[in-house]
Amino acid sequence: MAALVSIRELTKTYPTGTRALDGVSLDFHKGEFVVLIGLSGSGKSTLLRCINRLVDPTSGTVTFDGIDVTRAKGAELRRIRRRIGMIFQQFNLVRRSSVFTNVLAGRLGYRTTWRTIAGRPSRDDVALAFENLGRVGIVEKAFGRADALSGGQQQRVGIARALMQRPELMLADEPVASLDPATSHSVMKYLEEINKKDGITVICSLHFLSLARRYGTRVIALKAGKVAFDGRPAEIDDRRFKEIYGEDAVEVEIGLGPQAPVPVEAGDSVDAAALDPRIPPDR
Amino acid sequence: MAEYFTARGMPVPRELTRGPLSDWRRNVTVILTMAVLAIGFKILDIDLSRSNPNYMGQVLLQLVQFDWSVMTPQSEFETFWDTAGGLMIVTIFLGIMGTAFALVVALPLSFLGARNIMAGNPITNGIYVAVRLLFTIIRSIDVLIVCLIVLPLFGLGNASGVFALAFHNVGVMGKLYSEAIEGIDAGPAEAMTATGANRFQVIWAAIVPQLVNPFISFTIYRLDTNVRLANVIGLVGGGGIGVALFQNIQLLRYHTAGTFILLIVITVAAMDFISAQVRKRLV
Numbered sequence: 335m336a337a338l339v340s341i342r343e344l345t346k347t348y349p350t351g352t353r354a355l356d357g358v359s360l361d362f363h364k365g366e367f368v369v370l371i372g373l374s375g376s377g378k379s380t381l382l383r384c385i386n387r388l389v390d391p392t393s394g395t396v397t398f399d400g401i402d403v404t405r406a407k408g409a410e411l412r413r414i415r416r417r418i419g420m421i422f423q424q425f426n427l428v429r430r431s432s433v434f435t436n437v438l439a440g441r442l443g444y445r446t447t448w449r450t451i452a453g454r455p456s457r458d459d460v461a462l463a464f465e466n467l468g469r470v471g472i473v474e475k476a477f478g479r480a481d482a483l484s485g486g487q488q489q490r491v492g493i494a495r496a497l498m499q500r501p502e503l504m505l506a507d508e509p510v511a512s513l514d515p516a517t518s519h520s521v522m523k524y525l526e527e528i529n530k531k532d533g534i535t536v537i538c539s540l541h542f543l544s545l546a547r548r549y550g551t552r553v554i555a556l557k558a559g560k561v562a563f564d565g566r567p568a569e570i571d572d573r574r575f576k577e578i579y580g581e582d583a584v585e586v587e588i589g590l591g592p593q594a595p596v597p598v599e600a601g602d603s604v605d606a607a608a609l610d611p612r613i614p615p616d617r
Numbered sequence: 618m619a620e621y622f623t624a625r626g627m628p629v630p631r632e633l634t635r636g637p638l639s640d641w642r643r644n645v646t647v648i649l650t651m652a653v654l655a656i657g658f659k660i661l662d663i664d665l666s667r668s669n670p671n672y673m674g675q676v677l678l679q680l681v682q683f684d685w686s687v688m689t690p691q692s693e694f695e696t697f698w699d700t701a702g703g704l705m706i707v708t709i710f711l712g713i714m715g716t717a718f719a720l721v722v723a724l725p726l727s728f729l730g731a732r733n734i735m736a737g738n739p740i741t742n743g744i745y746v747a748v749r750l751l752f753t754i755i756r757s758i759d760v761l762i763v764c765l766i767v768l769p770l771f772g773l774g775n776a777s778g779v780f781a782l783a784f785h786n787v788g789v790m791g792k793l794y795s796e797a798i799e800g801i802d803a804g805p806a807e808a809m810t811a812t813g814a815n816r817f818q819v820i821w822a823a824i825v826p827q828l829v830n831p832f833i834s835f836t837i838y839r840l841d842t843n844v845r846l847a848n849v850i851g852l853v854g855g856g857g858i859g860v861a862l863f864q865n866i867q868l869l870r871y872h873t874a875g876t877f878i879l880l881i882v883i884t885v886a887a888m889d890f891i892s893a894q895v896r897k898r899l900v
Contacts, residue, residue: 386811388807388810388811412813412814412815413813414813415810415811415812415813416812416813417813418811419811419812420808420811420812422804422807422808424804425804426804426805426807426808427804427805427808428805428822428823428826428827429802429827430826430827430829430830431826435826439808439809439812439814439822439823440812441812442809442812442813442814442818442819442822443812443813443814444813445818447815447817447818447821450814450817450818450821450822451821492808495808495812496812498812499812499813505811
């Protein structure tokens with residue numbers, strides 16, 4: 335099967351001289367839930383951003399669905415980008431705009447500039463926005479300001495915004511690094527759902543190996559810009575862990591399920607994931 | 618404190634040993650400041666022996682013995698617009714119109730003068746440098762000087778005053794707006810670029826919403842300042858209440874001048890108060 339994303343000899347050197355990626359070659363296949371792990375500065379964010387060209391690689395190629403992303407320019411690049419959703423550690427919402435406006439922004443790539451200025455979304459876009467807000471369980475907050483939401487809720491708005499693109503690939507850059515453990519699982523479950531139900535390929539960078547093991551179908555470890563491990567989550571044993579994170583590292587568990595009671599996210603009366611029948615209980 | 622370090626055989630940090638005046642840099646600063654002030658006295662020939670406190674006292678006394686006749690038309694040739702109240706209203710509108718014209722020019726230019734918008738390409742970066750330089754040059758020419766320069770073009774009166782205010786404020790407001798643009802959160806812009814939005818859509822949907830409040834706040838602040846400036850612009854022939862004030866002082870009509878000054882003080886204080894209240898609510 336042809337790969338959805340194919341990366342060949344990708345290298346990125348920043349103007350400061352930092353070599354963030356050093357000859358990375360990887361293939362990502364449709365339907366995978368790939369988790370990128372590695373220390374801070376190992377190149378995870380740069381790798382993700384090279385895929386949708388938020389960062390221009392120094393050399394090497396990235397192809398998405400057979401199109402060379404590294405050569406694409408202007409309108410062609412924007413057409414590629416709108417097929418690739420992205421969520422961010424800091425959520426990157428327009429804080430003082432409404433949740434609804436933020437979600438609609440996911441549709442910008444499909445709208446003309448004129449329509450953006452005129453400001454009237456099409457009926458289909460509005461319907462899609464409410465559908466996606468419903469999927470992440472925040473319809474009732476649609477017309478509140480984005481910064482009035484809790485961190486977990488803001489990240490769910492981020493997911494809804496990315497879903498507006500009807501993406502084939504979802505890039506997630508440390509989506510739960512600013513969130514507490516319970517909220518982290520709630521957000522990760524939404525990513526798992528769009529991966530399993532919608533068949534959207536997910537490439538997600540994470541700090542916690544326990545989250546990587548729980549959600550990933552494949553784990554890739556980066557170390558100093560190179561691929562240090564590529565395989566199934568279960569294959570990461572103690573020896574591999576120390577290779578990736580260094581001799582001094584100790585694995586930290588992030589609480590999962592009933593054995594470690596999960597606190598309810600602030601701002602949510604109940605854990606949204608527990609209520610949502612579309613999300614199967616994990617375990 | 619020093620014993621803590623000596624008892625442990627460690628070097629004593631300099632912060633602990635240095636007395637308040639032992640630092641030579643401090644002494645040099647003090648000596649230099651005194652020298653500058655001494656030179657200033659010498660060059661400016663500040664000589665208090667010629668002062669006349671008695672006369673000043675008489676003038677001050679006349680200033681506060683307000684002559685209210687200027688509040689009503691004094692002859693059949695005068696209308697409301699020749700009274701102090703009318704002139705005050707004219708002056709306020711000088712400030713408003715000057716701000717409005719400056720806004721129209723400064724607003725679009727400020728985007729070209731924002732580093733985060735223009736960076737990344739030598740041509741746009743060149744435009745950024747040129748626009749910022751333009752703002753600095755315009756700003757360095759004071760309102761009164763601009764007014765004197767354009768008197769031959771517009772003649773004595775309101776037109777010169779409005780032009781002078783507008784011209785100088787393009788530089789001031791342009792700089793304020795540009796810095797507001799540079800201070801925004803870049804996250805939403807990155808997120809919208811990732812959705813496939815074009816450059817203009819990114820500015821419109823991710824940057825402009827963050828600018829509404831700072832722009833309104835800066836504009837009100839400048840409006841307040843410009844009404845204040847409009848009072849003195851009359852001194853050089855720019856129209857408004859300043860003309861009448863200047864004439865009355867030259868004719869030694871201190872009773873009337875005092876009334877004008879009182880009116881100006883009330884207006885400026887009110888503008889200041891209103892502007893502070895509105896801006897406080899915008900944050």
